[in-house]
Amino acid sequence: SQQGEEDPQALSIQEGENATMNCSYKTSINNLQWYRQNSGRGLVHLILIRSNEREKHSGRLRVTLDTSKKSSSLLITASRAADTASYFCATDRRGGKLIFGQGTELSVKP
Amino acid sequence: DTGVSQDPRHKITKRGQNVTFRCDPISEHNRLYWYRQTLGQGPEFLTYFQNEAQLEKSRLLSDRFSAERPKGSFSTLEIQRTEQGDSAMYLCASSPTLGLAGTDTQYFGPGTRLTVL
Numbered sequence: 001s002q003q004g005e006e007d008p009q010a011l012s013i014q015e016g017e018n019a020t021m022n023c024s025y026k027t028s029i030n031n032l033q034w035y036r037q038n039s040g041r042g043l044v045h046l047i048l049i050r051s052n053e054r055e056k057h058s059g060r061l062r063v064t065l066d067t068s069k070k071s072s073s074l075l076i077t078a079s080r081a082a083d084t085a086s087y088f089c090a091t092d093r094r095g096g097k098l099i100f101g102q103g104t105e106l107s108v109k110p
Numbered sequence: 111d112t113g114v115s116q117d118p119r120h121k122i123t124k125r126g127q128n129v130t131f132r133c134d135p136i137s138e139h140n141r142l143y144w145y146r147q148t149l150g151q152g153p154e155f156l157t158y159f160q161n162e163a164q165l166e167k168s169r170l171l172s173d174r175f176s177a178e179r180p181k182g183s184f185s186t187l188e189i190q191r192t193e194q195g196d197s198a199m200y201l202c203a204s205s206p207t208l209g210l211a212g213t214d215t216q217y218f219g220p221g222t223r224l225t226v227l
Contacts, residue, residue: 033214033215040199040223041220041221042114042201042218042221043153043203044218045215045216045217045218088152088153092214096141096158097143097155097158098143098153098155098203098216099155100145100152101152102150102151103151
C-alpha cells in the first residue's frame with residue numbers, strides 16, 4: 001500500500017509561476033525523496049532530504065520536511081513548460097525500499 | 111556514465127504466457143530493486159537484491175513471479191502464466207550500498223511496459 005499522499009493530485013499553472021506540491025506520510029522515515037516522471041517514462045531523481053534536515057535547495061527546487069507533521073513540500077520556482085510531468089514523493093525507512101505516493105500531475109502552460 | 115537499462119521496453123503477450131524482463135544496473139551499484147507501476151499510481155515495491163542475495167519480497171510478488179540476480183550484476187524478473195492484471199510498467203532501480211553518505215538515491219531505468227491481452 002502507498003505510504004505517501006500527494007496534494008494536489010493535479011496542478012495547472014502558467015509558465016513563470018511557482019508550483020507547490022505537498023506530501024504526507026504515515027510512519028517514521030530515514031529520508032524522503034522527490035522524483036519526476038515524464039509521461040510513460042522512468043523516474044528521474046530530483047532531491048533527497050534526510051530526516052534530520054528541514055530544508056534543501058537544488059536549482060529551482062526547494063524541499064521542506066516537517067517530521068512532526070509527517071509532511072514535505074516541493075516548490076518549483078519560475079516554472080517552465082518542460083517541468084510538465086508527474087511528481088512523486090517517496091519515503092525510505094531503513095532497508096532501502098521506497099514507498100511512493102500517488103503523485104501530483106503538474107501541467108505548465110506556455 | 112551509463113544509467114540503468116531495461117529490456118525489452120515494451121512487451122505484449124497473451125494471457126497464460128510466460129515473460130521475462132532484464133535489468134542492467136549501474137555497474138558499481140550493489141543494490142537492485144524492482145517496482146511495478148499501474149496507470150495513475152505511484153510505483154509499488156516488489157523486491158530487492160543486495161549483490162546476488164534477495165533480501166525482501168513484497169506480498170504483491172505472488173508465486174507466479176520470480177526474480178534473480180545470479181552474479182550480482184544484471185537481474186531478471188519472470189512472470190509465469192500471465193494474467194491481465196499483470197499489465198503494468200515494471201521499473202528497475204539501483205543504488206550503491208546503504209551506509210555511505212549520500213548513497214540512498216535510487217536510479218531508475220526506463221521501465222518495461224507489459225500488456226497482457
